[in-house]
Amino acid sequence: MSDRLLGYVYLALAMILVGSTVVASKLIASGLPVFTATALRFAIAFPCFLLMMRATGTRFSGPGKYNKHDCIILLLQAGAGSLGYTTLLISGLHLTSAADAGVIIGTLPIVSAAIAIVLLGERPQRFLLLAVVLAGAGVLSIAFDAKPGGHHSLPGNALILCAVICEGLFILLNKRLKTAIAPLTLSTIMTGLGLALSIIPALFEMPWNTHISSDAMMAAAWATVYYALVPTVAGFLLWYAGAARVSGSEAALFTALAPVSAVLLAMVVLGEPVSRNQLIGIVCVLIAIGGMGFLGKPGNK
Numbered sequence: 438m439s440d441r442l443l444g445y446v447y448l449a450l451a452m453i454l455v456g457s458t459v460v461a462s463k464l465i466a467s468g469l470p471v472f473t474a475t476a477l478r479f480a481i482a483f484p485c486f487l488l489m490m491r492a493t494g495t496r497f498s499g500p501g502k503y504n505k506h507d508c509i510i511l512l513l514q515a516g517a518g519s520l521g522y523t524t525l526l527i528s529g530l531h532l533t534s535a536a537d538a539g540v541i542i543g544t545l546p547i548v549s550a551a552i553a554i555v556l557l558g559e560r561p562q563r564f565l566l567l568a569v570v571l572a573g574a575g576v577l578s579i580a581f582d583a584k585p586g587g588h589h590s591l592p593g594n595a596l597i598l599c600a601v602i603c604e605g606l607f608i609l610l611n612k613r614l615k616t617a618i619a620p621l622t623l624s625t626i627m628t629g630l631g632l633a634l635s636i637i638p639a640l641f642e643m644p645w646n647t648h649i650s651s652d653a654m655m656a657a658a659w660a661t662v663y664y665a666l667v668p669t670v671a672g673f674l675l676w677y678a679g680a681a682r683v684s685g686s687e688a689a690l691f692t693a694l695a696p697v698s699a700v701l702l703a704m705v706v707l708g709e710p711v712s713r714n715q716l717i718g719i720v721c722v723l724i725a726i727g728g729m730g731f732l733g734k735p736g737n738k
Contacts, residue, residue, distance in 0.1 A: 444682025448691040451675035454668040456698025459526075459535045459542060460706050461660040461668070466531040468649055468657025472638040475523045477658075479632035481665035486625035489670075495621050507616050511626060518607025519631030525600035533593025535707055536715050539699025540575060541597045543722040546692055547572040549605040556609065568725040575721030578714045624673055693723050 465474045490496070503511070530538055547568050554560075576598065611623075618626070680688045696719055703709045 440682050444679040445687075445691075447675045447679030448683070448688055449679075449694055451672050451679060452691050452694035453698040454672040454675070455695040456539060456542075456700075457702055458664055458668045459530070459538045459699040460702045461664040462523075462527045463530045463535040463538075463703070463707060464660035465657045465664070466527045468653035468655070469661065470639070470642040471524045471527045471531075472635050473642050474527055474657065474661050475520065476632060476635040476639040477661045478523065478665045478669070479519070479628050479635060481662060482669045483625070483628045483632055485666065485670045486621070486628055486673075489674075490621055490625055493621065495619055497622060497626075503616055507614055510610050510613050512630065514607050514610045515627050515630030515634060517603040517610065519627045520634045521603035522600045522607070523631070524635075525596050525603060529593045529596030529600060531593070532590040533597065534590075534709050535703035536700045536709050536711055537590075537594055538597045539696045539703060540715055540718040540722060541594060542601055542699060543693070543696025543719065544572040544576060544598075544725075545601050545604055545695075547722075547725055548601050549608045552602070552605045552609050571721045571725035575718040575725070578718040578721065620677055621673075628669075696722055 469477070526538070526542075551569050576594075679691075700711060700715065700719055704711050
């Protein structure tokens with residue numbers, strides 16, 4: 438197998454794991470309080486990242502290396518991308534279906550670009566505006582499919598979209614760092630700060646007093662362990678191993694696999710039906726992401 442093809446395999450597996458976080462979060466939502474699950478996820482993943490840093494000889498920059506600006510940015514990143522994304526995703530999946538969530542999460546590349554336009558004043562190109570419209574159409578197709586008491590929930594979908602916006606802010610804030618931070622180091626910092634930010638709210642939830650069936654709690658606990666070890670840690674290794682073997686534009690295209698993975702896994706693992714509106718939504722999102730990848734290459738207008 439060629440090095441490039443191996444890179445494609447790594448990237449595909451990484452994005453399939455990203456899609457699986459939606460199913461894991463759905464199971465978590467039914468058995469654990471949101472901050473408790475979030476703190477548990479980071480408590481499991483943080484030591485793994487520390488061990489990876491030690492094994493690879495990666496170091497934290499000394500206290501003098503990070504100025505006040507970067508410390509504030511790192512804290513905001515952890516609040517949005519670590520704590521905000523995870524808690525909003527789990528909260529949203531308590532109300533809505535995993536298939537709906539998968540479609541909405543697939544809009545992340547477009548949402549990130551839209552945030553850059555609004556907050557940074559970046560000049561949008563025509564292909565990007567078209568991608569935003571298509572992605573918006575995909576989300577609206579499931580939003581208007583919402584039925585009280587069914588598998589769809591407008592408030593739940595809104596929480597998932599807020600989670601995507603938090604992740605988009607994480608990406609945007611990363612570009613504002615003045616100090617270059619290695620990906621493994623940044624992931625370790627985000628996991629550690631996420632644990633610090635979530636552990637106090639988790640104690641106030643008093644999970645030991647919740648009236649949840651033991652089966653649901655056990656399934657949620659195992660889903661949290663899976664979320665921490667497989668998509669978070671293994672997904673990191675797969676993504677960066679793949680990204681090192683292909684171009685940035687090629688790697689970006691593989692993000693389209695995440696919503697597909699989420700919808701298919703919701704159908705297979707959770708037994709959720711996939712509606713026509715969800716299929717329309719995912720097609721719109723995939724076309725939008727593909728358009729960004731192909732039309733957004735240098736030389737295309």
